[in-house]
Amino acid sequence: MTLRIDWQPTVRAGTLFASAAVLAACMSVPLTASASTQTTQPAAAPAAPAVPQGPFQLPALPYAYDALSGVIDAQTMELHHQRHHGAQVTGLNTALANAPQLAGLSLEQLLARSSTLPPAIRNNAGGHWNHSVFWTIMAPEGARGEVSPALMAAITRDFGSLDGLRDQFRAASMNRFGSGWSWVVVGADGRLVVGSTPNQDNPLMDDSPLHGTPILGSDVWEHAYYLRYQNRRAAYVDAWWSLVNWGEVSRRYEAAVAGGAS
Ligand SMILES: [Fe+2]
Structure with missing residues (x-):
């Protein structure tokens, strides 16, 4: 069996998605399996709706994520x-x-x-x-x-x-x-x-x-x-x-x- 997986990492706020590695493991196929016998390309994913880029922006933290780890991980x-x-x-x-x-x-x-x-x-x-x-x-x-x-x-x-x-x-x-x-x-x-x-x-x-x-x-x-x-x-x-x-x-x-x- 040959199978090709086109992994498009998609991050939506508030939602965690399984990693490509986990997905591949569950399907028992390598991430870069040969496509030599594949004749049908997977359908393109529907385009995500445009997300406005402004007027507000997420400010950067003024310290590293682990800087407060004595109290907050x-x-x-x-x-x-x-x-x-x-x-x-x-x-x-x-x-x-x-x-x-x-x-x-x-x-x-x-x-x-x-x-x-x-x-x-x-x-x-x-x-x-x-x-x-x-x-x-x-x-x-x-x-x-x-x-x-x-x-x-x-x-x-x-x-x-x-x-x-x-x-x-x-x-x-x-x-x-x-x-x-x-x-x-x-x-x-x-x-x-x-x-x-x-x-x-x-x-x-x-x-x-x-x-x-x-x-x-x-x-x-x-x-x-x-x-x-x-x-x-x-x-x-x-x-x-x-x-x-x-x-x-x-x-x-x-x-x-x-x-x-x-
Ligand atoms: Fe909060």
Whole structure:
């Protein structure tokens, strides 16, 4: 028996496909089997629908996938970044291609009118913003910086201590039923507030009950931790706190209280 396999690797966000090697093994044929007796070429695969390339792009991680492996394994980081976040960027661009009235709006401008958006744009815009921030407020050991004096003063004022903030943040992460995010935001009165949002919502959305400028946020979807922690969200939440890039969180705080974009 001779058989030719034309393998076209196809990667769609959120979906894993069997490798060519596994496929060949299952069929008990070599990948490059002779085609000397083959008379019929396999039908060409239907062309994939065009995926809009913009206006939004998946940002590169500011560190290697294994840089946080003491807390989050490299496979989780790669799947989370490439597949989950990548799918949200693709989904957002695809949905916006059918919404010309929203052309040219920034991500923050979209979020500020989330109550008017169709679900595909709302959810993917939220996911893109949330994950883009999430990557930057974690850092490898030695690159996490320090809590700035201004931020420490605000934490002491509003939570008593850094441990007080951690305890409230932990409670918000644990009390979020199902999937969502936990946050520290600067509210309209300048005070720090801890809370959480469901799904891919965030505190920049005009219809979010938790509203303000996020300076710190943690992903508590299971895809963020399941490979290592399985159902033990508390273990992930506690370990995640050690990854916080306090230099970046301090920068975001000072930009928020100055009224600037973060
Ligand atoms: Fe996520």
